[in-house]
Amino acid sequence: MLELQNVCFKKDNKLILNNINIKFDETRFYVITGPNGSGKSTLAKIIMGLEKPTSGKIIFNGKDITDMPVDKRSKEGISFAFQQPVRFKGITVYDLLKISTGKDLCKKEACGILSKVGLCALEYVDREINASLSGGELKRIEIASVIARNPKVAIFDEPEAGIDLWSFKNLIQVFKELESNYSGITIVISHQERILNIADQIILMKDGKVSKVGKKEEMINEILNGSSCCKGVNDCE
C-alpha cells in the first residue's frame, strides 16, 4: 500500500500541493484528474521522488520513503512514465529496455515488451530514442519502459498528451490490458473520459487539493458535467 500523509509542496513561494492525504491500495487502477494547474503532475512526481515535498510523509509498504532518492524508489518498485518522454542521442529502444528490466534482455524478450504497447517490435527495437520517433511512438516506448520493470506502483503522467487520435485509441487498449492483468497499483494522470472509464477509483484534484475521491461509477458523471469543485483552502499555510 502507498500512502501520502499531509503532503504539501511549495515552489517559488506558491503552494502547489496543499495537504494531500491519499491511500492507494494494491491491484487498483487509479486515475487522477482535474483542471490544469491543479497539481496532478506534481503529485505524481512527488510519489516518484522527482520532487521532494515541503512537508508531509510518503509511506510505501510500511516504509517511510519521503527522503528516498529516485533510483532507490525505483528499486523499491515505483516506476514513472514521463508526460514528455525524454530523448537520448545514441541510446536505442533495446538499450532502454535492458536498463528497465535490469538484465541482459534478449531481443526476443524486448520485442515481446514492445508488442504489449502495440509497437511492431522489429521495426523499433534498434532505433535510437531521438527526434526521428513521433510523439505517439515515444509515448509507447516510455510506457514500455515502465511495464518492463513490472513495478509495484506504475505511474503514468498524462499518457495521452501530445499524441494523435489514432495512437490514443491504441493506448486505451494498452491501459485496458494493464487494468485487467496487472496486480500492482496503477496511477494514471489524465483528462480523458476513455481513461477515466477504465479506472477503479477516480481522484479529483483542484487548486492543489484532493477535491473528491470515489469509485468511477460515483464520480464520472459529476466530473463530465463539470459540477465538481473544491474551495482550495490553504491548510498548509
Add this chain to the structure above:
Amino acid sequence: MVQVAVRGLMIVNEIDKNLLDEIDVSDFKESEAYNIRKNGKSIKRKINDYVDIEPKEDGKGINVYVKENTYFGIVHIPVILTQSGLKDVVYNDFYVGKNANVIILAGCGIHNDEHEDSEHDGIHRFFIEEGAKVKYTEKHYGNGRGTGKRILNPVTEINLKKNASMTMDSVQIKGVSKTKRVTKAKIYEGATLVVKEKILTSDNQVAKTDFVIDLKGDGASCNVTSRSVATENSYQEFKSVVTGKAKSYAHVSCDAIIKDDAKVKAIPEIYAKDADANLVHEAVIGKIAGEQLMKLMSLGLSEKEAEDVIIKGFLK
C-alpha cells in the same frame, strides 16, 4: 619480453598487441593488406592483387594504391609508439582508382611509461577517383603510467573526384594529452563526404579539430557530425569553415557535452559563394540534460551510472 604471435608472425609484444587491439585489431585476415609502423619504422607489410603499398623514397611514409574497380578491398595502416621521447612524422598517400570500393583502417596508439613526450603526426592525403567509395576509420588512443605527454596531430587531406564518396569515422576516446586534428577536403561534382568525429577528453587534455571543406561542384555535399564530451579540466575546440562554390549542400553539426571544469569552444563558419549553395551549421554545447538523468534514475540507475550510459550512448 614475451613475444605474441599475430597470424603466426612473431612481431609484437603484449604492449604492442594491446595498442593494436585498441586502435584496430592485431589479427588481420589473410585477404587484407596492411602496413604496421612502430616507433617510426614499418615493421610489417602485406599487399595483394588489389592493394599495393610502397614505401616513400625518403622512408617517411607509404603510398597506398587501390586498383580501379576493386570490389571490396581492406587496408590496415596502424601506427604504434612505445618509445618515450620519440616524435614520429609520417606522410601517407592513398590513391584510390575509379569505381574502387575500399575500407581503410588507420589509427595510432601511444604507450608512454616515461617522462618524455611522445608524438605522432600522421599526414594522410587521399586522391579518390571518379565513382570510388572509401570508408576510412581512424582511432586514437594513449596509455601508460609516465608523466610524458601523448601527443597526436593527424592531418587528413581529401580530394573527391566526380561522384566519388568517402565516409570518415574518427574516434579519440582515451588517454591522448594533446591533439590538433586538421581535415581539409575538396569535393567535386556529385561527390559526397561524410565525417563522424567522436572525442572524449579528461584531466588537462586539449583537443582541437579544424575542418576546411570546399564544395567545388554541382551536387557536391558534405555532412560533418562531431560529438564530444569534455570532462574535468580539459579543453576542446571545434572549428569548421565550409565554402559552397556551386549548387552544393553542407550540414555541419557540433554537439558537445561539458562537465566539471572543462571548456568547449565551437567556431562555425559557412560561406556561400553560389546562390544555390545550401549550408547549415548547428552547434550545441551543454551539460547532460537533467531529465535524461532523471529518466534513467527512475529506471533504477544511480546518478553516476546514468551519466555513464548517456555518455556511452552519445559517443557510440
